[in-house]
Amino acid sequence: MTVFKTFLKISWSHRGIALTYFAIFFIISILTLSTNTKDQGFIQQKVEFALLDKSNTEASEHLTKYLEERHIRVENFRPENLEEDIYLRKYRVAVVIEKDFSENYTERSIRVHKSEMDRNQEMLIQEIKGYLFLAESCQKNGKTDYALLNKALAEKTKVHLVGVTPTEEFNRRWAFSFMNASSYTVMSILLYVLGMGMTELKRKEIRFRNHASGYSVLRFQSQIFLGQAVIGCLLVLAVMAQMVFWRREIISDIPFFRYALNLVIYMIALLSFNYLITSTIKNKYVITALANLFSLGSSFLSGVFVPLELLGEKVIGFAKFFPTYYFVVANEKTMIGIQQPWKEHGIILLFAFAFLTIGLYLAKVNLQEKTA
Amino acid sequence: MNMLREMKYTAKINLREFGFLFWTLAYPLMMATFFYLAFQSMLSPTSQMHYEVGISKNNPIRFVMQEVPIFSIKEMEYDEAMEAMKEDKIIGYIQDDGELFVQKNGLGESILAHVITRFRQLEYSYLEGGNLKLNWEKEYLDVRSQTSSPYTIYFYALIAMVSFYGVFSAMECIEKTQANISSMGKRMASSPQKKLMTILSNLLMILILNYLANLALILYITFALKISLFIDYGKSLALLFMGNFWGISLGILIGVQRMSTKKKEALAVAIPLFSAALGGMMTTDLKLFVMKKLPLLDKLNPVSIVSSGFYKVNLLQNQAIWDSVAILVGMSLLFLLFSVQSLRRKHYDSL
Numbered sequence: 001m002t003v004f005k006t007f008l009k010i011s012w013s014h015r016g017i018a019l020t021y022f023a024i025f026f027i028i029s030i031l032t033l034s035t036n037t038k039d040q041g042f043i044q045q046k047v048e049f050a051l052l053d054k055s056n057t058e059a060s061e062h063l064t065k066y067l068e069e070r071h072i073r074v075e076n077f078r079p080e081n082l083e084e085d086i087y088l089r090k091y092r093v094a095v096v097i098e099k100d101f102s103e104n105y106t107e108r109s110i111r112v113h114k115s116e117m118d119r120n121q122e123m124l125i126q127e128i129k130g131y132l133f134l135a136e137s138c139q140k141n142g143k144t145d146y147a148l149l150n151k152a153l154a155e156k157t158k159v160h161l162v163g164v165t166p167t168e169e170f171n172r173r174w175a176f177s178f179m180n181a182s183s184y185t186v187m188s189i190l191l192y193v194l195g196m197g198m199t200e201l202k203r204k205e206i207r208f209r210n211h212a213s214g215y216s217v218l219r220f221q222s223q224i225f226l227g228q229a230v231i232g233c234l235l236v237l238a239v240m241a242q243m244v245f246w247r248r249e250i251i252s253d254i255p256f257f258r259y260a261l262n263l264v265i266y267m268i269a270l271l272s273f274n275y276l277i278t279s280t281i282k283n284k285y286v287i288t289a290l291a292n293l294f295s296l297g298s299s300f301l302s303g304v305f306v307p308l309e310l311l312g313e314k315v316i317g318f319a320k321f322f323p324t325y326y327f328v329v330a331n332e333k334t335m336i337g338i339q340q341p342w343k344e345h346g347i348i349l350l351f352a353f354a355f356l357t358i359g360l361y362l363a364k365v366n367l368q369e370k371t372a
Numbered sequence: 373m374n375m376l377r378e379m380k381y382t383a384k385i386n387l388r389e390f391g392f393l394f395w396t397l398a399y400p401l402m403m404a405t406f407f408y409l410a411f412q413s414m415l416s417p418t419s420q421m422h423y424e425v426g427i428s429k430n431n432p433i434r435f436v437m438q439e440v441p442i443f444s445i446k447e448m449e450y451d452e453a454m455e456a457m458k459e460d461k462i463i464g465y466i467q468d469d470g471e472l473f474v475q476k477n478g479l480g481e482s483i484l485a486h487v488i489t490r491f492r493q494l495e496y497s498y499l500e501g502g503n504l505k506l507n508w509e510k511e512y513l514d515v516r517s518q519t520s521s522p523y524t525i526y527f528y529a530l531i532a533m534v535s536f537y538g539v540f541s542a543m544e545c546i547e548k549t550q551a552n553i554s555s556m557g558k559r560m561a562s563s564p565q566k567k568l569m570t571i572l573s574n575l576l577m578i579l580i581l582n583y584l585a586n587l588a589l590i591l592y593i594t595f596a597l598k599i600s601l602f603i604d605y606g607k608s609l610a611l612l613f614m615g616n617f618w619g620i621s622l623g624i625l626i627g628v629q630r631m632s633t634k635k636k637e638a639l640a641v642a643i644p645l646f647s648a649a650l651g652g653m654m655t656t657d658l659k660l661f662v663m664k665k666l667p668l669l670d671k672l673n674p675v676s677i678v679s680s681g682f683y684k685v686n687l688l689q690n691q692a693i694w695d696s697v698a699i700l701v702g703m704s705l706l707f708l709l710f711s712v713q714s715l716r717r718k719h720y721d722s723l
Binding site: 013014016017020023024027028030042043044045083084086087088089090105107108109110111112113114115116117118119120122123125126127128129130132133134136137138139140145148149151152153155156157158159160161162163164166169184283285286288289292293296297300301305306310311312314315318 | 390391394395398399402403406407409410411412413414421454457470471472473474475476477478479481482483485486487488489490492493494496497498500501502503504506510511512513514515516517518519520521522525634635638639641642645646649650654655656658659660661663664680683684687688
């Protein structure tokens with residue numbers, strides 16, 4: 001097993017880049033955990049907002065308290081940064097209650113900063129407008145009757161959630177996003193590490209040594225393939241172990257093994273793609289370039305970083321030429337649980353077969369050219 | 373003249389090298405195209421929200437719902453509504469008694485619940501003797517909208533990241549001058565040519581080439597993809613230059629380290645990539661997370677400094693960028709200082 005061991009050793013020497021990709025994935029996974037919820041019934045969407053009260057009246061304090069109870073107020077609001085904070089979505093809306101705001105509810109006495117590009121802000125804007133309208137309707141003799149306003153605000157519509165609970169929905173979504181994000185990491189690491197390993201084994205001097213050794217081509221190739229498969233399996237294990245590490249408590253509630261199966265099938269396509277690349281390209285710079293280009297490109301165009309529903313029809317049409325698209329669709333079907341993703345598995349395996357066939361053909365052509 | 377000749381050779385060598393052409397020119401253009409295809413629909417203001425809502429036949433709230441522009445109402449029975457909800461044809465169903473049925477916790481569902489609740493609250497206020505002389509046209513809010521898409525940050529982060537790509541060439545350039553590492557270094561050490569002049573002219577050419585490649589990317593984004601990212605070209609180009617300077621300084625620093633070329637290459641790839649990820653090139657949530665939880669890291673992250681500088685001067689008309697630029701310059705000078713210390717007055721007993 002000398003070739004197998006050497007291949008693993010060479011691949012291990014590229015652990016720096018592999019760890020960088022994994023670190024990025026690790027951090028992205030932390031981010032997705034932050035919106036966890038334990039609610040079982042309908043919960044109104046909460047909007048992050050910043051507020052500055054220049055009026056400091058009973059009316060402004062009542063409004064502030066009302067908004068704080070229903071949405072998420074961001075602390076340490078610095079008005080000079082509000083444009084940047086809204087652009088970066090640190091909060092969705094900045095509310096500035098002006099000095100002239102009082103129980104007269106003067107027109108335009110509340111300044112609201114928002115982004116035209118953001119739909120979530122609409123919830124809070126509607127809420128503020130509705131509150132002011134209601135507060136004005138609760139006036140008696142020109143003064144707001146806060147007892148009446150509080151009683152009116154306590155009136156609620158009963159909302160029945162007939163679908164899945166927010167907790168179930170969150171867990172499902174989290175697992176789906178996690179698995180999609182893993183595709184970028186697995187693809188980058190496999191293409192880069194295995195690509196680098198293969199180019200080193202194809203160096204002229206090593207090739208001469210191989211020809212002189214008693215190893216047959218079949219034995220040599222099968223040990224390399226075994227090495228690649230081991231690295232692929234280790235990666236799948238690392239991804240799935242990370243899932244368990246983050247959300248041990250939900251593993252029994254999500255189709256964990258089906259997700260693992262999706263990833264294994266996707267990995268087979270990636271190994272075949274890697275074979276295609278390394279059998280035709282010897283230059284390590286080209287391989288690094290392709291690893292970056294394919295991993296980032298297919299991730300952006302196939303629904304890994306941007307949800308499929310936000311991509312245009314033409315982009316989705318183009319994405320269908322990448323196995324990553326079918327991996328994302330398979331994960332989506334696994335999440336919804338109504339249909340099994342057999343069709344997607346089949347297509348991914350067809351991709352794998354096509355890559356392998358083209359790779360073998362090109363390798364044969366290269367060999368013939370060299371012999372001639 | 374010698375310097376110009378050196379620069380000419382550096383340009384020829386780099387322009388004939390696949391790695392240089394790909395990473396500094398082709399790769400950024402391809403990435404910009406991918407970003408454009410992925411975020412196309414999110415770069416201009418979103419279309420008006422619109423939701424279909426099911427309602428029972430004699431529901432008193434029907435007349436109110438008809439006045440809310442974001443909702444279209446459809447009369448239906450309970451069973452029909454449940455089926456329609458499963459198929460995502462309607463977002464919710466309002467019963468005669470005002471109770472609401474929804475399939476999930478979405479934005480549309482939340483606004484719908486809010487509208488019905490507000491109707492009930494106004495009804496309560498009216499029944500309890502509240503003020504009915506309301507001006508329905510009154511504008512309570514002074515709304516100020518920002519039209520810049522948050523997705524432009526991906527493009528800014530990309531430009532910032534590729535401005536550091538001089539790191540590879542600078543690292544190679546320094547390696548080539550070291551007699552204990554490369555044969556070119558041996559020749560250089562034994563020749564009467566001054567090493568400083570050779571290094572300076574090489575680095576200057578690398579800086580020019582990388583900067584020109586960055587300009588090509590900006591022209592491509594502006595004219596081919598038709599995304600308007602830059603308004604204040606003066607400050608933006610100055611920031612871009614600082615990014616290039618930082619990348620080359622880092623390349624020199626990596627180049628002088630006593631480690632294998634493989635490790636140096638790994639560092640040259642990993643540092644810009646990791647900085648770009650933290651600077652929001654893969655998801656803006658990551659940048660926001662770093663800004664909130666690790667603000668010092670964000671302040672020291674070079675990609676973040678350059679990309680934040682870009683959106684501040686071009687989109688937000690906020691000119692407070694020079695503190696961050698000073699950090700970038702300070703880091704670059706520090707890298708150069710360390711590098712010069714380990715490069716100067718080197719003698720070899722044997723080569």
